[in-house]
Amino acid sequence: xxxxxxxxxxxxxxxxxxxxxxxxxxxxxxxxxxxxxxxxxxxxxxxxxxxxxxxxxxxxxxxxxxxxxxxxxxxxxxxxxxxxxxxxxxxxxxxxxxxxxxxxxxxxxxxxxxxxxxxxxxxxx
Ligand code: SF4
Numbered sequence: 404x405x406x407x408x409x410x411x412x413x414x415x416x417x418x419x420x421x422x423x424x425x426x427x428x429x430x431x432x433x434x435x436x437x438x439x440x441x442x443x444x445x446x447x448x449x450x451x452x453x454x455x456x457x458x459x460x461x462x463x464x465x466x467x468x469x470x471x472x473x474x475x476x477x478x479x480x481x482x483x484x485x486x487x488x489x490x491x492x493x494x495x496x497x498x499x500x501x502x503x504x505x506x507x508x509x510x511x512x513x514x515x516x517x518x519x520x521x522x523x524x525x526x527x528x
Contacts, residue, residue, distance in 0.1 A: 408468070409443040410523055412436045412516065414504070415451040415474035423475070423505030431509050432473070432516070440520045442471075452483035460484055464493035469500065471519055473512065477501035 414429055429447055436445040450456055451474065464470070464487075474480055480501035488495050500519055504512045 407443070409441055410469040410471050410500075410520065411463075412440075412442050412445040413451070413463075413470055413472045414445070414447045415456075415472065415480075416447055416449055417475065418450050421505075426506065426508045427504060427512055428509045432512055435513050436516060440517065441524060442520065451480075456484070457487035460487040460493075461491045464488050464491050464498070466492050466494075467498070468493075469498055469523065471500045471502065471516065471523075473502050473504040473516065475505060476503050 412433075414433065416424055416429055433445045433447060436442055448456060448459055451459065451472070472480060472484075480499070481495050484499065485495035488498070500523075502515055502519065504515065507515070
């Protein structure tokens with residue numbers, strides 16, 4: 404896969420004060436993803452489900468690019484991002500892989516993200 408088509412990893416941290424993320428060292432996770440996985444880049448956003456999250460998606464999202472997003476319940480993520488993505492021609496259902504990384508130690512989150520990237524790599528072969 405060419406570099407510009409590599410998936411992007413976005414971690415939503417629920418303002419940084421959600422009890423669901425107290426076990427997650429977000430910087431260890433991001434550094435692991437950027438250094439060990441086939442990703443174009445990895446970033447963190449404080450709260451994707453509010454107005455500046457919508458603006459962020461509308462700046463970032465490109466049709467055809469895959470976004471692996473760590474955060475809360477995938478159904479909630481879908482509800483909260485799909486309209487912002489649709490407004491710029493992106494499609495949540497085709498382009499976003501939402502992962503629930505709450506209540507998970509860092510190592511477990513790394514494994515869950517790795518499994519998704521491995522499946523994405525296989526699907527490109
Ligand atoms: S999208 Fe989910 S994880 Fe992110 S701030 Fe909203 S509720 Fe929290």
